[in-house]
Structure formats: structure tokens, C-alpha cells
Amino acid sequence: MATGRTHRPATRSRGIPEATVARLPLYLRALTALSERSVPTVSSEELAAAAGVNSAKLRKDFSYLGSYGTRGVGYDVEYLVYQISRELGLTQDWPVVIVGIGNLGAALAGYGGFASRGFRVAALIDADPAMTGKPVAGIPVQHSDDLEKIINEDGVSIGVIATPAGVAQQVCDRLVAAGVTSILNFAPTVLSVPDGVDVRKVDLSIELQILAFHEQRKAGEETSAEEGPDAGAEPEAAAVAPPAPRGATGSTGRKGPDGDVPAVMPA
Amino acid sequence: MATGRTHRPATRSRGIPEATVARLPLYLRALTALSERSVPTVSSEELAAAAGVNSAKLRKDFSYLGSYGTRGVGYDVEYLVYQISRELGLTQDWPVVIVGIGNLGAALAGYGGFASRGFRVAALIDADPAMTGKPVAGIPVQHSDDLEKIINEDGVSIGVIATPAGVAQQVCDRLVAAGVTSILNFAPTVLSVPDGVDVRKVDLSIELQILAFHEQRKAGEETSAEEGPDAGAEPEAAAVAPPAPRGATGSTGRKGPDGDVPAVMPA
């Protein structure tokens, strides 16, 4: 039972690399902005700058879609907007349900980015009876008892989970059983789904921790300016005594990659 | 001026690959859950299942941190929690400011995942004078005029941008100028930052579009079951007439990778 990621293993969908797919929305946004300013054409260089990527990468990305673009001129903005929209499946309407209307769920319900691109909030669902009927962002909240009915009636295939972590898996199971095949998960849990179901995770806490890592590294570098190609700069946080390994019988010295704490165990 | 990503180009921070760093929080979460259940040790297989990754990958990830773990037994949960926390820089306190207290900003302010891991909401900042002083999630909102002062006084190095896209770059610039070196951006814009500043992006709209792509592909596969190694299943959305390239003078037939629309231009 594959727990977690369920993307096509290597079956690159119709030849378009996953990394490229992930950038298409970025290009689309930049192109839309140009379109609104009535810019007729754009070069790969300009568009790449607007999207924050390398121009070679952008050209290669577009080459997977086909030979749009005119040498010596650039890309036709309107045409490209259409092609990318079509490729991403944004020319059709995607009904979406949001489950879990707490602070975050409510914020998502009111997020403008939904409606703008073919996504339509079909329903807001919450388990709290007190919420039922209450309008959030203009849409009345429905009770989770009706989850299956809602999904079937509206033909919903994309679900957003904004519940507490504790119930996320249950909600996920119900969504999948009801026919949802794509899930955007905001709950801090690893969701287990059957093959054929895509899960994407948005995890604030993880993002912050990654930033903290780099931040710490920057702070460490600063103090120990230059002292070798790989001197790693052990941060000062080692003031806290590390817990020692529990089942350790022998006294096999712990060895970090750069001379770590030598496992003096306090217990 | 590097617009966008600003991660270490190839200077893998102290030898820990970026991909590994991104997974450490995942492991940490699983380990914390085990710790709360007082589980003393865990094997790479078990932990990998809990974190939703391959066990070999997990072992390799840990090998970058050092030789923790005991062969034949597994990893000591408490010890590993400490080591990963330390590596991620979570043993110290990270004051964080959230700029833009709309729906999303308010939801973030109330998010429990902050406090749990060394992150402390130092201030909520909004440009709307009507918000100033109003408590959100127990913290009074401060006016953006005081942004620089707040950051300096509290030694804030991590900023969260939850403003509308239009002002995100300006806010970003002010944050950076005031000394912030890590930014978590929720605004749907590409931020331009100087070297040495890390930006991570959380973009709901992009995630949904990626899901839509895969969803469309699944739907297409379904209808055209099997008809060749590369027959790509053109979706039915082509009912909408595509805009033709604008500056096209000649009638150079557009050729998509799988026989696209032949650029009949209506104008």
C-alpha cells in the first residue's frame, strides 16, 4: 500500500516532465499579466525574467508543448495563454470542495485565485453542526454527512482538506471513496491513498522549518567567516544537552560527519 | 539581479542535500508522534512508512546527518528527534512577523504549527489603520509604518508575506532592507530578492493547476484506453476556438507534438 506520493512513477504524462508542469502555471500567470497590458508578443528572455526562471529552461519547457513561438520575434501572448491553459486543463470547469471550514478553510473559500482559473468552489463542508447553513464567503456551509451526495451530484474530482490533522485521513478516505481523485492537503499529515489518486501537500510548518535550516546555516557562516572549504560551523545551540541513545549498551562513540558531540550520556 | 529562487546554487549547505533538508521536517513529525506514544526505537522501515517515503531514502538522508541508529535495532526516537531538531535549527527561538492580516494572515496567525516548533509570532503587521490595535489570535495588529522598528527590536529574520499580490514586492523590499533574510511568500507573485535572502513560495493556485493537469490526463486516458505508445488523447476541450498567433504573416502551419490545431486564424 503506497502511503503518500502517488504521482506517475516515470510515466511522464504525454511526455511533459513533472518539473515543467509545475512551472506552467507560473508562465501562465506572467502571460496573463502581459495580456492584460495588451502586450502582443514576448521573447523567452522577457517572459523568463517575469516568471523568475532561466530563459533556456523556459524555451525547453515550451518545446514540450509544441513549436509555438516565432524565431526572431518571440511568442504570441494570447496564443500561448490559450495553449498553456488548454494543456493544464483550465479550459474546462473544475468543481472543488473544501472540507474543514476553520480559519484556514474560510480563508481558502474566500481566495480569489480559485474562481479566476476555472476552479469553482462547489461546496464548503464541515463536521460541526453549528456551522451548517452559515454562509462563508457567500457560500453556505454544508454538513459532512452529505459529503458523498455533494460530490456525486456535482461531479467533483478535486477536494481540498483543511481539517485538523487528526481527521484528515478519514476525510481523505471518504473523499476518495466518493470519487475524488485529486486532493490538496493542508493538514499536517501524510495521507495514504490508493493508486490513481494524486495528493499534493501544502505544509506551512515544513516550509518554515526549511527556512530555519538555511537561516541557521547563514548565521553560522557569518561567525566563522572563512576557515576551510568544508568547516561546517557548528552552531552554538549545543548548549542544550542532547538526550543519549536509549538502548545503547556499548560505548560506541557517536561520530557526526564533521566531528559531532561524542555521546557523553548523562543518564 | 536574480529574480526568484535564491537557494545556494550548488553549495550544498554543509553537505546536506536540499532534498534531504526538505524531508527532515517530515521525519521529525513522525518521530514526535512516536515519542508521544513513548515508543523507544523505530526501524527505518517503520519510520519510512510513517513519513510516506522509501526506507532506503530515509536511511541515506540520515546518513548525511551522521551515524545515528543501531544495526539490528533501529533508531532511538528521542535521540533522533533531538538531532534533527538541532540540524534544522529548531533548538533556538525564531521570531516571525506576518505581514498582511487578511483572511489568510489571520488564519496563519492562529495556526498552531507555529508555536509548536520554536517559531514565535513576534508581530502581526497590516497597512490598514483600521486594523491597528485590533487583536488577532490574541496578538494586537501593528501598523506597517512600524515594520522596520519591530524587526530591529525583535531581531526578526523570518517574514511571512500574506498581502495582496500588488504590494508583495514592496513589502518584501522593506522586510529585506530591515534585515529579514528568509521569506515565506503566500502572495501569487514572483519576488525579487538580493543574494543571501531565501524565499519559499506557497501558492494555492499553482497547486490546483497542477492537480487539474493530472486530473485532465486521467480523464483523457480513461476514454481512449489504449491506442499506441504516444497517442496522447486530445481532450474534448478543443470546442473552444483557440486564438491565432497575432503577428503571423505567413501561413506556417502550427504543429503541436501530436498534430495540433492548424492555426486557422479568424481575424
Place this chain on the structure above:
DNA sequence: CCATCTTTGTGCACGCGTTCACAAAGACAT
């Protein structure tokens, strides 16, 4: 019609990340 100039599209090489598969290490029983 030809020359020049711009910009695309892509072949190629390189590096990172993933996965396999196995030897080494240690726990545990006898």
C-alpha cells in the same frame, strides 16, 4: 533577392536525487 540580425528550438554534458543491493555491524540466543 540577398544579407544581416534576432530569437527560437535543441543536442549535449553535467550534477543531483533516487533506488537497488549488499557488506558490515551489532543484538540476541545458545
Place this chain on the structure above:
DNA sequence: ATGTCTTTGTGAACGCGTGCACAAAGATGG
């Protein structure tokens, strides 16, 4: 102490993604 059994740690192979650099394509001017 010795053997067996479990699980780690990692060498090696592979595949994907990225970026360089350039040839081909077409626009534009004379």
C-alpha cells in the same frame, strides 16, 4: 564465545532536470 538474524549504512547505477551553446528559422532592411 560463537553463530544466527536483523537492520543499518553506503557504493554504484540510473534517470531526471538544468544550463550551455549553437545551428536553424524567420523577420527586417537595403
